[in-house]
Amino acid sequence: MSFSLINGLPAHVLIVHFVVIFVPLSALAVVVGAIWPSAARRMGIVLPLLGLVTLASVPLATQAGGWLEQHVDSDALVRKHTELGDGLLPWAAALFVLATVIWWTTRRSAAAEPAHRGRARATSSPLSMILRVVAAVLCIGVAAGAVVDVYRIGDSGARAAWHDGFSQTAKGDHGGNG
Template sequence: MSITVVNGLPAHVLVVHFVVVLVPLSALAVVVGAIWPSAARRMGVVLPLLALVTLASVPVATNAGEWLEEHVDSNALVREHAELGDGLLPWAAGLFVLATAVWWTNRGSASAEAAPEERTRAATPRSALIVRAAAVVLSVVVAAGAVVDVYRIGDSGAKAAWHDGFSKTADGGGHGDND
């Protein structure tokens, strides 16, 4: 069973807004958590839970979109949007995996948070620095990929929905006229 219609509107046009908000929010949270361990500790379990909700919202939007695709006239713009939409799930899964890894590696007690953060690099093992640097780079790459993909999907969806649905000039229909 999938959600297809909500209050008379195709569910896809409503559900995509969750994806449009949650993917960039999760991406930002993952990057911030990877760069600043104290921020990851403050976010706590909310970080992977946010990414999990984001991950779950993608197939819901995709399934609702597939239903909508079967109920509109097919054209190249609709097909392109559907193809792009199918590519978001791996990015969302990557965000979830990274969010979980960032949370897991940075979880700690309140005493760890209270400890001074200015630990010298000499006191930190080189392998830990390499792992942290890799996590930061991977987080930035996956976050950027996810956000760019959401933008591309949204742009193609807007073009598919509005390509001939409005006039580029005002029709003079009296909106805002005082005469």
Template sequence: MSITVVNGLPVHVLVVHFVIVLVPLSALAVVVAAIWPSAARRMGIALPLLAFVTLASVPVATNAGEWLEEHVDSDALVRRHAELGDGLLPWAAGLFVLATAVWWTTRRSASVEGAHSERTRAGTPRSALVVRVAAVVLSVVVAAGAVVDVYRIGDSGAKAAWHDGFSKTADSGGHGDND
């Protein structure tokens, strides 16, 4: 049994706000951690945990949206929003994988550096640099894709919800009158 309505509102309308906040926040955290290993060390386990909560929130919002889709008038805007919503999970999974990889490698490299701190380093080995650059590039690409996808999904959802639900002119039905 799943919760479908809370306080008279469809759960989807409430849960999507977690996704709207968590995806960009996770994307930003992953990019910052990939670029600055010291920031990744400060974030610690919170980085992959944030990305995991983000990943978990996506199917919750999607499932609630599927329930809502069955309970509203179907039109092209609703169908488009549902189609776009189905595409967010791979982006969220990518953020989680990258967050975990950045956390793991930063944690591992910090312990290796601590164990070998007495030797003089001539610089970062080329292979480590290649891995770090690849992590930064992948993080930026996945983060940008996730944020753009969330924007597109949210925009299509707003259009589906509001396309005929308001007037561009003020309602003269007495709202705000002091009679």
């Protein structure tokens, strides 16, 4: 399936908004879920579904961007934006995988909890605590990398689209103060 135009506008400039919204939202949800398991349990299946929507939006935006790239003048700014955009898919895939793992592990731990209700709750083992810290650090790293990458891609896209598209002075403004 190829997207080219939506209501006469290049599809890329519309679809990219899904990426701009869902990548940071997924990143935040993954970090919150990793640090606060009860929040992950409350998010439930929404957590991996959010990751899946995020993952699906990236190739759609990239494909629509490929079409747009063929219909604009190519310059260094467009090439840089394209190059940066091609690197987002691994970040989105990592967010999806982490969201799914967090959902799965908190779901399993919630299912095991009723079996342990009658017994005194044992303190977490040192290995368990180390694994939770490592998982949280990994989630924070991937989330930060994904959000920074989206920012860099968006900034380069804005520069490519607008570098010659506006004047720093308003129409009719001739530098006067009055």
